[in-house]
Every structure is written in structure tokens, then in C-alpha cells.
Amino acid sequence: MKLTESQLADYDRDGYIVLPSLLSDDEVKKMKDELRRIQKIDTDHLVREKNGGVAKTIYKVHEKASPTASDVFHAAIRSPRLLEPAKQLLNDLELYVYHTKCNLKTAIDGSVWQWHQDFGTWHLDGVKNPDMTTALILLDEPTEMGGCLYFIPGSHKLGSLDPEFDETTGYRFYVVPKPTMLEILSTHPKAIPIIGKPGTVVFFDANIVHASGHNLSGEDRWQAYVVYNQVKNKPQQVQNPRADYVRSTNYIPLETTTDEILS
Numbered sequence: 001m002k003l004t005e006s007q008l009a010d011y012d013r014d015g016y017i018v019l020p021s022l023l024s025d026d027e028v029k030k031m032k033d034e035l036r037r038i039q040k041i042d043t044d045h046l047v048r049e050k051n052g053g054v055a056k057t058i059y060k061v062h063e064k065a066s067p068t069a070s071d072v073f074h075a076a077i078r079s080p081r082l083l084e085p086a087k088q089l090l091n092d093l094e095l096y097v098y099h100t101k102c103n104l105k106t107a108i109d110g111s112v113w114q115w116h117q118d119f120g121t122w123h124l125d126g127v128k129n130p131d132m133t134t135a136l137i138l139l140d141e142p143t144e145m146g147g148c149l150y151f152i153p154g155s156h157k158l159g160s161l162d163p164e165f166d167e168t169t170g171y172r173f174y175v176v177p178k179p180t181m182l183e184i185l186s187t188h189p190k191a192i193p194i195i196g197k198p199g200t201v202v203f204f205d206a207n208i209v210h211a212s213g214h215n216l217s218g219e220d221r222w223q224a225y226v227v228y229n230q231v232k233n234k235p236q237q238v239q240n241p242r243a244d245y246v247r248s249t250n251y252i253p254l255e256t257t258t259d260e261i262l263s
């Protein structure tokens, strides 16, 4: 699958593009079935709600050598529908997956992700350039009440902002500091809720400023993230690197395979 010139221009201007119905209902169903199976596995590749509760984040579903391996995700990340647009957006034929992460934001409990740029963390992982793109796969239909993601259009053009480590929420990670964030909110277009039917795929830039709220609704909000990096942009050595399931060390360039992702 190839993106059009107009889609490439939208991505460059806004920092993201939305591709409705990229995956079929059957493909989405299979992915969700797989995540339900993996949720029960006892491994450090998934993060549970407090006190050993339900798994809320699952990593590394795309690699065969992983306790959380899944054939359908292994096939999807190499399929022309995901890999070809990623190659176009990064203008590079040699890509690998930095990580896959499935965020299973549960009804009532699923909590806030503060405003951040993903590259804030990845830069500290040793990655030099923000030449990375993420394919977000909507597995449910996210809603504003259900804690959908929000993007600030054009905020990727700000480049990499100095992040600060935030421990005030259930997700402890690098966020955009509040004074900077207030300035961004007052000078940029309104944040856009990322909502759409299951099977929608949204590609977004590593520097786009984004966040999501608490899931106040009665519906779970499941979505999967596939982060593509250029092989030539693989992380440099850092002290105490994060685990392989968040900062992959498999730099073998991905080969595009068949578009058939259900085996």
C-alpha cells in the first residue's frame, strides 16, 4: 500500500495521518483474541494494574522470540499495509521495529497519560534522530469519555523539547513540563481527539505532543502501537539501557511480506 502525495503532505504538516479501515474486522478480532490470551501469561513483558490486577500494557508481541509473541502481530508489522507507509514516511527502506506496545485501557480504571513526546524517552534511550514513526492500531472504538488519545497538530515541528520525569500518575515517564505545555496549548490549534472505528490505523511522528485521559466510560479502550525506526538510527550505547522489549536490539531490516496476516 502506498500513501498519496497529499497524505504525505498532511503528515508533514500535522504530524499524523488517519487511515480508516486499514485492518478488517476479522483481523482486529484475531488481534484482540491474541491479547486476551497473552494477558494471562506471567512475564515481565507486560504491566499489570495495581496488586497484580489485569494486564494493562503488553510489549513485544511482534517477535517470535518473546513470551508475548503473536503470529498475527508478527505478520501485521511486516505487511505492506503497515510497513510500506512507514518506509515512505521515513523515506528509508531499511526499518526495524523499536518496540510494539498494546495499551489495554480498561473501563473505569484505565488512567491518564500526561502530555509528552515519545522521542523524549527514546532520545534518552540513545536514539539520535526523531526519524521514527508509530502506527497506532485502534482495536476498539475510542471515545473522548473513554480516554482516547489527543494530538496537538503541528506540535512535532517544535522539535525535541526537554522532558521531565513525572511520577504523579500511574504511568511514570518523561513528559513535557507544565509551563512549556501551557505555552504550547495557547499557541497551537486545538488538540484533536483520535477516534475512529476499530481497524483504523494512525501514523504519527515521534515528536508530536500527545496525551490521553482517564477512561471514565464503561467500555475498554484497547490499542496497539508499532514503532518503526531506521536501522541507521539505532540507539547508541547508554548506561543502563532499558530492556530489549522496549528498546529492541533486533536491527535486521524488515522485509515486506504478504498482505495476508491471518494464518
Ligand SMILES: O=C(O)CCC(=O)C(=O)O
Residues within 6 Å of the ligand: 101, 103, 105, 113, 118, 147, 148, 149, 210, 211, 212, 223, 225
Ligand atoms: O494509550 C494511551 O492512551 C497513551 C499511550 C501513549 O501516549 C504512549 O504510549 O506514548
